[in-house]
Amino acid sequence: MPHGEELLTRVGRDLHAALPSPSRHPIKALDAKGMELASRDAELRAALFRLVDVTPACRSLDDLARHLAEYVEEVDERPQALEAAMRVAHTAPGRRALGAAAATGVRHMAHRFIVGESPQAALGVLGDLWKEGSACSVDLLGEATFTREEADRYAARCDEALEVLSVAAGSWPGRHLLEADSAGPLPRVNLSVKVSALTPLMRPDAPHVGREDAAQRLRPLLRRAQDLGAHLHIDMESLDALETTMELVFELLDEPEFSDGPSAGVVLQAYLRDSGQQLDRILEWARASARRPPLTVRLVKGAYWDHEVVEARRHGWTPPVFEVKAESDRNFEELTRRLLDSRPRKDEAGMPSPSNPLLRVAVASHNIRSLAHAIAHNRATGGEDRDLELQVLRGLGDELGIAIAASGLRVRSYCPVGDLVAGMAYLVRRLLENTSNDSFLGEQQRGASIEDLLAAP
Amino acid sequence: MKDEAGMPSPSNPLKDATGLGAFINEPVLELRRAPVRASLTAALEELDGRLPLRVPVLVGGERGADAGFESTDPAVPERVVAQAGRATESHVAEAVAAAGRGAREWGARSAIERAVVLVRAAAALRGRRLELAALMVRECAKPWPEADADVCEAIDFLEYYAREALLLEHGPALLQVPGERNTMGYVPRGVVAVISPWNFPLAIPTGMVAAGLATGNAVVLKPAEQSPGCALALVEALHGVGLPPEALSLLPGFGEVGAALVRDPGVHTIAFTGSGAVGLDIVRAAAETPDGQGHVKRVVAEMGGKNCVIVDSDADLDEVVPALVDSAFGFAGQKCSAASRVLVHEAVHDELLERLTGAVEVLAVGPAERFGTDVPPVIDREAVERVAGYVEGAGRSGRVAIRGQVPDGGWYCPPTVACDLEPDAPVLSEEVFGPLLTVERASGVDAACGAIERLPFALTGGLFSRSPATVARVAARLPLGNLYVNRGITGAMVGRQPFGGNRRSGIGAKAGGPDYLLQFTETRVMTENTMRHGLVVE
Ligand SMILES: Cc1cc2nc3c(=O)[nH]c(=O)nc-3n(C[C@H](O)[C@H](O)[C@H](O)COP(=O)(O)OP(=O)(O)OC[C@H]3O[C@@H](n4cnc5c(N)ncnc54)[C@H](O)[C@@H]3O)c2cc1C
Numbered sequence: 001m002p003h004g005e006e007l008l009t010r011v012g013r014d015l016h017a018a019l020p021s022p023s024r025h026p027i028k029a030l031d032a033k034g035m036e037l038a039s040r041d042a043e044l045r046a047a048l049f050r051l052v053d054v055t056p057a058c059r060s061l062d063d064l065a066r067h068l069a070e071y072v073e074e075v076d077e078r079p080q081a082l083e084a085a086m087r088v089a090h091t092a093p094g095r096r097a098l099g100a101a102a103a104t105g106v107r108h109m110a111h112r113f114i115v116g117e118s119p120q121a122a123l124g125v126l127g128d129l130w131k132e133g134s135a136c137s138v139d140l141l142g143e144a145t146f147t148r149e150e151a152d153r154y155a156a157r158c159d160e161a162l163e164v165l166s167v168a169a170g171s172w173p174g175r176h177l178l179e180a181d182s183a184g185p186l187p188r189v190n191l192s193v194k195v196s197a198l199t200p201l202m203r204p205d206a207p208h209v210g211r212e213d214a215a216q217r218l219r220p221l222l223r224r225a226q227d228l229g230a231h232l233h234i235d236m237e238s239l240d241a242l243e244t245t246m247e248l249v250f251e252l253l254d255e256p257e258f259s260d261g262p263s264a265g266v267v268l269q270a271y272l273r274d275s276g277q278q279l280d281r282i283l284e285w286a287r288a289s290a291r292r293p294p295l296t297v298r299l300v301k302g303a304y305w306d307h308e309v310v311e312a313r314r315h316g317w318t319p320p321v322f323e324v325k326a327e328s329d330r331n332f333e334e335l336t337r338r339l340l341d342s343r344p345r346k347d348e349a350g351m352p353s354p355s356n357p358l359l360r361v362a363v364a365s366h367n368i369r370s371l372a373h374a375i376a377h378n379r380a381t382g383g384e385d386r387d388l389e390l391q392v393l394r395g396l397g398d399e400l401g402i403a404i405a406a407s408g409l410r411v412r413s414y415c416p417v418g419d420l421v422a423g424m425a426y427l428v429r430r431l432l433e434n435t436s437n438d439s440f441l442g443e444q445q446r447g448a449s450i451e452d453l454l455a456a457p
Numbered sequence: 458m459k460d461e462a463g464m465p466s467p468s469n470p471l472k473d474a475t476g477l478g479a480f481i482n483e484p485v486l487e488l489r490r491a492p493v494r495a496s497l498t499a500a501l502e503e504l505d506g507r508l509p510l511r512v513p514v515l516v517g518g519e520r521g522a523d524a525g526f527e528s529t530d531p532a533v534p535e536r537v538v539a540q541a542g543r544a545t546e547s548h549v550a551e552a553v554a555a556a557g558r559g560a561r562e563w564g565a566r567s568a569i570e571r572a573v574v575l576v577r578a579a580a581a582l583r584g585r586r587l588e589l590a591a592l593m594v595r596e597c598a599k600p601w602p603e604a605d606a607d608v609c610e611a612i613d614f615l616e617y618y619a620r621e622a623l624l625l626e627h628g629p630a631l632l633q634v635p636g637e638r639n640t641m642g643y644v645p646r647g648v649v650a651v652i653s654p655w656n657f658p659l660a661i662p663t664g665m666v667a668a669g670l671a672t673g674n675a676v677v678l679k680p681a682e683q684s685p686g687c688a689l690a691l692v693e694a695l696h697g698v699g700l701p702p703e704a705l706s707l708l709p710g711f712g713e714v715g716a717a718l719v720r721d722p723g724v725h726t727i728a729f730t731g732s733g734a735v736g737l738d739i740v741r742a743a744a745e746t747p748d749g750q751g752h753v754k755r756v757v758a759e760m761g762g763k764n765c766v767i768v769d770s771d772a773d774l775d776e777v778v779p780a781l782v783d784s785a786f787g788f789a790g791q792k793c794s795a796a797s798r799v800l801v802h803e804a805v806h807d808e809l810l811e812r813l814t815g816a817v818e819v820l821a822v823g824p825a826e827r828f829g830t831d832v833p834p835v836i837d838r839e840a841v842e843r844v845a846g847y848v849e850g851a852g853r854s855g856r857v858a859i860r861g862q863v864p865d866g867g868w869y870c871p872p873t874v875a876c877d878l879e880p881d882a883p884v885l886s887e888e889v890f891g892p893l894l895t896v897e898r899a900s901g902v903d904a905a906c907g908a909i910e911r912l913p914f915a916l917t918g919g920l921f922s923r924s925p926a927t928v929a930r931v932a933a934r935l936p937l938g939n940l941y942v943n944r945g946i947t948g949a950m951v952g953r954q955p956f957g958g959n960r961r962s963g964i965g966a967k968a969g970g971p972d973y974l975l976q977f978t979e980t981r982v983m984t985e986n987t988m989r990h991g992l993v994v995e
Pocket of ligand 1: 301304327364393412
């Protein structure tokens, strides 16, 4: 075993050992059971997704039950329990009961992923997370943006969230690890923003159109974040939005008024075949920029894999993403190394270099192997633990987040906020992710050994 | 079937029974990549340096006059794109006579020889695809994504029909009993007159011409007067790869040329795509059998539509809005498949109308050459006036919810949404063929189906619903040629969505589908007695 792998395995095993036992979370274990069932049977999985997807659009419990029955009708092999449930769908009272049960189930699932209907309502959960050792990034869920009013409304909600979170975060207790790294202080308030929600003019073949329009709404948000000392993170969406997003961020952050802040970040998606070039571009910009606060780069694998592949196939294009999961995993590790290696080295006497790092690195994954690799590489190359942030999604990476915090590492939980209707697209994507055959979580749920989970991709 | 990445892979009915390789749709350009866009802009610049193009009357390979009328850029009407010869009635007679000779020569070739010519012509178009897209941008104000898709569709028609024709070479199996041998086969009908529109200035003429040629007919092409330049590109591609010159003639010109062509007794089949009024004239004219005409003409006609989209209460409006905007306003609504009426469940009507209106408000109206243009100008002044007339009428019998802004110059038509219309408003039953969408409140899906059934048209339509039972019920009930569920209603792909209308929207089989070519053939059945002196000798 190469030297690096040994360290990685040790880190991974420690992280795994720090995971809370699932038996202590009976409700989550129950959820996991349902997920497991769905991941074993493609038809059942389809039925579940369609149900979750349609729930907010159903006008009544009867309507919901009718949809459920129609989806289940298309499943060939129905588990007994479902079979029994469908028999009651033939009467109106039966349907009402079934609809109520389905609605409760979907709401329950949604609550696992969505921390509150509004920033105000989310404060309790966010404060608890902080006290337990996890920072957060809030993501405001919303319907797609097609109109100016919708874009304005989203921007106003972001503005309000920054305000509400800043007020509340002021009274959170001190948490040294979450509030500073060697480059300086880290904002407590961290908001993730989607460019496609900031403009109705996203046009993949005309990135400048969306960029110009979104800039008018992102600029005031940057100002507000600067005033409040908050961090603004620009999420990455499908490839169709990539040019608009990158150009927008680079252009705005280079404006003189933002040369001292706010703290801001972008996302790099390792599943993109050309993500290496994307990183070149980020580094190039960071080197050339006169901006003081280092840009945070959140490294992810990418959440739009099915969409990218289907879209490409439909048009006869080579998919822009890797098609073998292990290639995404390997590339993720490669990019992790490049990101960590981009930071200034300690000098020979072991003193940190006086120059500011170009980038701050955040590694976002639920894959223990991917995380352990980042932690191990950082340590092996002389980096400090506090200069590597690890990020998880609320609802998918809760246990992992606890384990990371318990290991003395900085973790940030990405927390969606919004109502059920607006959150549906997000919810369905997370469910898909959680039950797909290839996913790390799926493997983990199916009881793969820690050796297998930590094996090199 | 799943491939290595776990995605279902397309099953291909044409899998290589032909020796030409399996048919696949020509990939459209990936316009989200900046270098691809730059290559198109460069192609347009290069084209601009060569304008105006010269389009001759081409009869049996002889180049005739090339100055008679002009096609112009709808965004800058002073710019002449092509200068074309104006075919006369005597050209028609010559072209049909040449086609009679051409049909004998071409029809005598084997199906595979003909298929190879078509596939080579596809390659020729592929080699010029940037330039051809640029030509559509100029001549028809077709925005880049649609112009590129038009070239791809033309290539698809050539490739697809080439393969389909090979499948027709051996007729279907018949019942056989002892003592007789029954065979069935298809032969060319003779001369095909193709009359094509400007809105798919390359794809539609290519489809009809390729179908005629693949099955061994000769063709006389009369393209729309607005797009002679695009038609010439097709004829050049075919003549350049070994098609006998007499098998394809080009008659640029106006309506009277088409009318003369339809009447010519030497024409066997008429393939037409265009307005309902002209289509019905053709059907009537084709029924004439003057002395000396030893056949009855067959008409394949693709006519107008009044395409409706039903939105049920369980629809996902995040999907509905962009699909509607795209289907109604893409290429300024100038597609026969374009959405023109939306029938919305009352529970979601107000919300959808509000979001739709807001989405239309931000549409960019501008020249086709500009990336980011959502709505280009319409084809000509007449179109501007026709659409304006419908918008005015909609204002009188209802309310105009939004009317966009337009730039100066050019045949621009503001994208418009109208609502609260009287049930008998003409805009609810007549084809507008422009950027105007009407929105109606429906008490439910069944009421919406009733409204659609009352229309004489039955081309495309859409349904947004997440209930499998509703989808099945609506699909069984609506008479439409092409029903799209939970997606936009334009953009039919060759081999994937065979396309064509029913009822007053068209007669004939669906273009780009497996039964289209049969219309260009005659069927022959032979029965041979195999009994000799009481013995079966087979
Ligand atoms: C805090 C946080 C923030 C995030 N923000 C974003 C964001 O802004 N934008 C974004 O796109 N995503 C974002 N994600 C989601 C992320 O991209 C992944 O989808 C998710 O984390 C699953 O990856 P994993 O490493 O946790 O799990 P793993 O199971 O190890 O990896 C799953 C991932 O592998 C990739 N994959 C799956 N199948 C294949 C295949 N056949 N071939 C190649 N690759 C495959 C996909 O990217 C898939 O999501 C975020 C995730 C977190 C935790």
